[in-house]
Amino acid sequence: MALSPAAFAAALLEEAQETHPWLHHPLFQTIYRGELSRARLQDVIRQQGCFFLDTLRHAAWKIISVGGYTPTFEDLERQRALIPLVVEEGGEDTVGGKTTAHAYLFIRLAEALGVARDQLFSTEYLPTTIIEKNELFLLQRSSTLEALCGGNIATESINPEHMQRMADAMEKHYGVDRAALDFYEVHVEVEGDHAERAVRIRSKLAVTDEEQARGRLTLRRAITARRICADGMLEAFVGR
Numbered sequence: 001m002a003l004s005p006a007a008f009a010a011a012l013l014e015e016a017q018e019t020h021p022w023l024h025h026p027l028f029q030t031i032y033r034g035e036l037s038r039a040r041l042q043d044v045i046r047q048q049g050c051f052f053l054d055t056l057r058h059a060a061w062k063i064i065s066v067g068g069y070t071p072t073f074e075d076l077e078r079q080r081a082l083i084p085l086v087v088e089e090g091g092e093d094t095v096g097g098k099t100t101a102h103a104y105l106f107i108r109l110a111e112a113l114g115v116a117r118d119q120l121f122s123t124e125y126l127p128t129t130i131i132e133k134n135e136l137f138l139l140q141r142s143s144t145l146e147a148l149c150g151g152n153i154a155t156e157s158i159n160p161e162h163m164q165r166m167a168d169a170m171e172k173h174y175g176v177d178r179a180a181l182d183f184y185e186v187h188v189e190v191e192g193d194h195a196e197r198a199v200r201i202r203s204k205l206a207v208t209d210e211e212q213a214r215g216r217l218t219l220r221r222a223i224t225a226r227r228i229c230a231d232g233m234l235e236a237f238v239g240r
Helices: 005-019 026-032 038-052 055-064 073-090 102-112 117-121 127-142 144-156 159-174 182-202 209-238
Strands: none
Touching: 005 144, 005 209, 026 038, 026 159, 026 209, 038 055, 038 102, 038 117, 038 127, 038 209, 055 073, 055 102, 055 127, 055 144, 073 102, 102 117, 102 182, 127 144, 127 209, 144 209, 159 182
16 A cells, blocks of 8 residues: 555655665765865876766756656646756856856865865776666666666765764865865755755655555665766775
8 A cells, every 4th residue: 555645754764764875875984973084085086987977867857857759738837947947057156156067066066075176076986886877878868767766865865964074074184275175065065955846746646555665666776876976886896
């Protein structure tokens, strides 16, 4: 029997909190504690650029996946509801706001850590990093349900906690000036809203047993992809 929308959302959010590797994986625990060397942290940041430099396209797929050749009125409403997510990724400064693109903030973070822009964009990605990105983009393209459960609920729901820990570690253990940590700070501020927006939209999409099973599997696929990437970086940069 299908859970109520509220109960299903709570179950997904709880599972993300308990299993997401950004909160629990040994790699990120070593970063939180300042135990990873600066050089190896630079390697991690460069690998993360595979996804973080491409989040605008990732967000845009949420809208593209809504509806079909002849959209319904409900499809149009869902598309409009998702526009703020895309604007935030692409930069609110494009519509009169102050915050620039999240990818630009990531570039500033990398440069503050000592990774030059040309280095960041010429990174040779690990196979596990590519697997992560391919799976996350596949989920975004699959349907609105997969896009929301695989992105907003799986990861953005835990981002406020993770990003705050990363910002604190960067400043305390790695000497990164607070002014260069806007990439983390903006995610602490907006990701809770992203997750709540996703829950509201998803509540109309996952009401049957079959839909909830898809949503649950999607969450687990996304978290597994994140874990595979973290495992790859741990082996490549800590295990050697």
